[in-house]
Amino acid sequence: METARHRNTWHIHPDPEALARRLAAAVARMAREAITARGAFHLVVAGGTTPRAAYALLPQLGSDWQCWHLYHGDERCLPPQDPDRNSLMLDTVWLSRVPIPTRQIHHIPAERGADVAARDYAAVLPPHAFDLVLLGVGEDGHTASLFPGHDWGMAKNGPATIAVHDAAKAPPQRVSLSGWRLQYTREMFFMAAGGGKRSALTAWRQGEPIPAATVGTTADIWLDNTAWPEVVPGTI
Numbered sequence: 001m002e003t004a005r006h007r008n009t010w011h012i013h014p015d016p017e018a019l020a021r022r023l024a025a026a027v028a029r030m031a032r033e034a035i036t037a038r039g040a041f042h043l044v045v046a047g048g049t050t051p052r053a054a055y056a057l058l059p060q061l062g063s064d065w066q067c068w069h070l071y072h073g074d075e076r077c078l079p080p081q082d083p084d085r086n087s088l089m090l091d092t093v094w095l096s097r098v099p100i101p102t103r104q105i106h107h108i109p110a111e112r113g114a115d116v117a118a119r120d121y122a123a124v125l126p127p128h129a130f131d132l133v134l135l136g137v138g139e140d141g142h143t144a145s146l147f148p149g150h151d152w153g154m155a156k157n158g159p160a161t162i163a164v165h166d167a168a169k170a171p172p173q174r175v176s177l178s179g180w181r182l183q184y185t186r187e188m189f190f191m192a193a194g195g196g197k198r199s200a201l202t203a204w205r206q207g208e209p210i211p212a213a214t215v216g217t218t219a220d221i222w223l224d225n226t227a228w229p230e231v232v233p234g235t236i
């Protein structure tokens with residue numbers, strides 16, 4: 001379904017398992033289409049807990065993994081083996097189980113500190129649009145590491161990456177792609193599961209300028225039932 005204000009399509013699933021299955025299948029399908037059309041699939045991944053189950057299903061779906069190029073939407077400034085690193089989660093549940101060439105897996109070197117890592121990662125990003133950007137939604141409406149009350153880098157002539165020093169969610173130091181660089185993509189998917197995401201999603205559907213809604217003006221939003229907010233009259 002589409003809202004008048006934004007071109008968002010909302011996909012509601014009965015439970016987190018169904019959400020993960022459908023999301024993984026959609027990512028695999030988009031990879032197939034991109035590889036058939038252009039010989040490569042440039043994907044930006046989300047971190048956090050929500051996408052973990054979908055990532056874990058990808059190896060069994062199979063793909064032409066040699067053609068995948070992977071980037072992060074954000075990373076936390078922690079040592080590489082810290083359990084809260086997004087890259088470690090990705091490696092553990094997905095990347096260690098598929099033959100994507102290592103040179104095509106672009107982890108953010110966040111252990112160098114936010115400023116250096118943001119500068120270095122900007123040089124790694126491709127000059128062209130991504131094929132697909134995957135993003136999460138925090139309970140406060142943040143996406144990637146773009147938090148309420150911060151500059152989200154929506155100006156198209158601005159930097160492609162942002163060093164974050166005072167994130168509202170630990171750890172405070174992070175690196176994020178900027179809002180405009182996340183939007184420079186053919187497709188954008190958000191995912192959210194659980195009742196904790198309801199108030200952020202209600203704000204999104206009511207047109208409040210939370211970071212997720214501001215970045216996701218043209219996006220598919222994949223939810224489980226418990227994350228779906230109360231029906232807002234006139235917006236469905």
Ligand SMILES: O=C1O[C@H](COP(=O)(O)O)[C@@H](O)[C@H](O)[C@H]1O
Pocket residue numbers: 046047048049050051073074075076086135136137138139142143144145169
């Ligand atoms: O800190 C982060 O939070 C968001 C949302 O994570 P979730 O655990 O609520 O799914 C995530 O998208 C982002 O990549 C991560 O660094």
